[in-house]
Amino acid sequence: MSEQVSRRTALKAVGMGVAALAVGAGPGAGVATAARGRLTADDLRTALGGKVLFPGDPDYDAERAGFNTLFQQSPNAIVLAQTPQDVATAVRIGGGTGWPIAVQATGHGICVPADGALLINMREMNGVAVDTAARTARISGGARWSDVLAVAAPAGLLPPVGSTSDVGATGYATGGGVPVLGRTYGFASDRVRSIELVTPDGRLRCLTPQRESDLFWAVRGGGSNFGAVTSFEIDLLPAATVYGGGLVFPAAASAQAYRGYVEWTKTASDRITSVASFIRTPTSQVLRIEVVYVGSATDGAAEIAPLRALNPVSDSVTDVPIAQLDTIFNVPTKPTANLVESGLIGTLDAAGVEVVLNAVGFGAALPSGVAEIRHMGGAFSRPPAAPSAIGNRDAQYLVFLSNTVPQPDAAGSIEQAQQTILTNLAPVLTGRTVPTFLGTVDTSVAAVRSAYTDSDWNRLLSLKHAYDPANRFRINHNIR
Ligand SMILES: Cc1cc2nc3c(=O)[nH]c(=O)nc-3n(C[C@H](O)[C@H](O)[C@H](O)COP(=O)(O)OP(=O)(O)OC[C@H]3O[C@@H](n4cnc5c(N)ncnc54)[C@H](O)[C@@H]3O)c2cc1C
Incomplete structure (x- = not known):
């Protein structure tokens, strides 16, 4: 709580609002600086219902740092998302800036620095709800596998975790996810039942095998190319x-x-x-x-x-x-x-x-x-x-x-x-x-393409064109 208070206090000093963000110019660290004078912190808080940090803010350096310190990123702004609505609002506002949108949970898988981007930091969205009867977990988009294990293990239920539970559950499961029990249970993405996703148009959608089945297919493998996952539901495995x-x-x-x-x-x-x-x-x-x-x-x-x-x-x-x-x-x-x-x-x-x-x-x-x-x-x-x-x-x-x-x-x-x-x-x-x-x-096209079959790549490309024609979600292994 005291950390939250200190961030909110810091925001008051920022002096930014929504309007200029929504009409801002192209990417580049200078854009955020130029926009500052036209915005107010109150507008931002009203629009995002969460926390926004800009270069120079006290927590900016801590929140832009990921696990892989090879990358020193300089996003134009960081949204510390707390709810799916924060994410949807950030994507909508980000859409008006012309900035690329980056989504990160832990920074274990950074491959492109979020320079000049609107970085949606999912870290605080780490809630997990386990249904012991159905043997499933609903996992928020920023949770690590350790968050899932903490709730599931006491019930004798195991998520399809990899070699370390320090990794983010969403980045892992939407990239396939190679579990340490994979020869028994398959890829983690095979066990995903439903996904809540904010698409590049700012809409929060529920994806299942029956509903928005194209996106449900694409996100399980194509990850953040199709938007920001706010939560997903996955099978747990019976094993104490x-x-x-x-x-x-x-x-x-x-x-x-x-x-x-x-x-x-x-x-x-x-x-x-x-x-x-x-x-x-x-x-x-x-x-x-x-x-x-x-x-x-x-x-x-x-x-x-x-x-x-x-x-x-x-x-x-x-x-x-x-x-x-x-x-x-x-x-x-x-x-x-x-x-x-x-x-x-x-x-x-x-x-x-x-x-x-x-x-x-x-x-x-x-x-x-x-x-x-x-x-x-x-x-x-x-x-x-x-x-x-x-x-x-x-x-x-x-x-x-x-x-x-x-x-x-x-x-x-x-x-x-x-x-x-x-x-x-x-x-x-x-x-x-x-x-x-x-x-x-x-992160060349040839390299990214090597993670997919030729026919899957072609289908991913056409869905990417349909859902993210401007390629806003490109701070990743980009499907382009
Ligand atoms: C030490 C180590 C051990 C690993 N072990 C394994 C293993 O055993 N098996 C395995 O399969 N992989 C393993 N990995 C790889 C790891 O699964 C990927 O790097 C994964 O993408 C990390 O996700 P993250 O959220 O932790 O990282 P981040 O860097 O935060 O994100 C990585 C990618 O996931 C996307 N992403 C994260 N959160 C969201 C979200 N909410 N919505 C949409 N997209 C999102 C990001 O946009 C980015 O493209 C390991 C990596 C490391 C560094």
């Missing part, structure tokens, strides 16, 4: 615990362990999802095979017996209460500058395994970071009950490269190293990826 953890192999044993692991994936059941992570720090190099099994510890232990026979030097696989799911992958939650890249692998024969080892194994001199190779297939490959823009489902593995950028001048060489890895992996890559793992730097 999972059997999961990591098996660690030193660099010297990693190639042999990886060969054995890939062989094991070929007969692994759909109840187990796993990731082989080649992890480099300045002081260590290890292969960590992370597993998550849906079922009893006895059955899970039987399932992973062939992996244990590979002689890991440490083994943390055990019963994990779902509230502690993050302990399996231990992904850091401190904001950092990160570069990511990805690609799908169709299948891996013996020669393909050697291609992977040459590209990301410890024989190669690579920067600190992780090269994950996730096991796909299983329920990932099955079409969802309601079709979505998530295609490319036949791949058996997904490569995800994530490297921390220790200082800005290292970004170029790290990006180059990631491109070299992808080039070396080319013989096994399908040339496609999934939307949540699209790269940080390359």
Whole structure:
């Protein structure tokens, strides 16, 4: 509450109103400054019913900063949305400014800085309502998976969360979302039942398989290209615990362990999802095979017996209460500058395994970071009950490269190293990826398009033209 009071007090000093925002000129930080004299804070508050920050306001710097500190963004204005109506009003007013509109929840997936934009910061819209009988959750557009877990886990219900619950639920689920239980339950977007979306015309719409079915199809994969999601409803999975953890192999044993692991994936059941992570720090190099099994510890232990026979030097696989799911992958939650890249692998024969080892194994001199190779297939490959823009489902593995950028001048060489890895992996890559793992730097049409099938891309393009002809929602992996 005191934080709210301080923001509202700060707004009084801003001296802006709605009128000039609605008729403002094109993008650029200068526009906000030029508009300030013509607007009043009271008008803004009346129109948006929430909080608006401009460059120079006390909370502006904190609210424009996202998880990925590689991006220092300079939006013209930030709306701290609290209700769906705030979002609708922001989109309508933003529509009159000519500024692009950016939507962010946590900044884990920033790929284009919101410079000169109206940034709708969804962070405060983090409410979650769980229906234990129906096994569903209604999740507000700015909630993290940790917000969902906090309500669902005590009821023995698990959301389709990824390697860290620190990530925003909406950005993840509307980008497909690759859960740690994905081989059992599929992509997170497969489990979405309905979506409330503010489209670029400022209308709040309810999307279901029957209602606005085109948009319901497009948003599950096309994300913020079609507007701002104010909430969505998703299935929860019955599981109080999972059997999961990591098996660690030193660099010297990693190639042999990886060969054995890939062989094991070929007969692994759909109840187990796993990731082989080649992890480099300045002081260590290890292969960590992370597993998550849906079922009893006895059955899970039987399932992973062939992996244990590979002689890991440490083994943390055990019963994990779902509230502690993050302990399996231990992904850091401190904001950092990160570069990511990805690609799908169709299948891996013996020669393909050697291609992977040459590209990301410890024989190669690579920067600190992780090269994950996730096991796909299983329920990932099955079409969802309601079709979505998530295609490319036949791949058996997904490569995800994530490297921390220790200082800005290292970004170029790290990006180059990631491109070299992808080039070396080319013989096994399908040339496609999934939307949540699209790269940080390359937002070209060719790159974005690689997250979709050709026919889905064409359908997305025509829907984008229909719903966002001016491409206002372009601060993202843009469909254009
Ligand atoms: C450490 C780490 C671990 C990850 N692990 C996984 C994983 O296991 N599986 C997986 O699939 N992905 C994973 N990701 C990728 C992650 O799912 C995407 O980056 C996702 O888009 C992040 O969403 P966000 O809201 O947290 O981030 P933001 O940067 O705030 O948003 C990312 C995108 O989502 C859009 N968006 C956010 N909120 C809304 C909204 N309310 N309405 C419309 N659009 C919205 C934004 O416009 C933007 O395009 C991981 C990322 C990181 C950094």
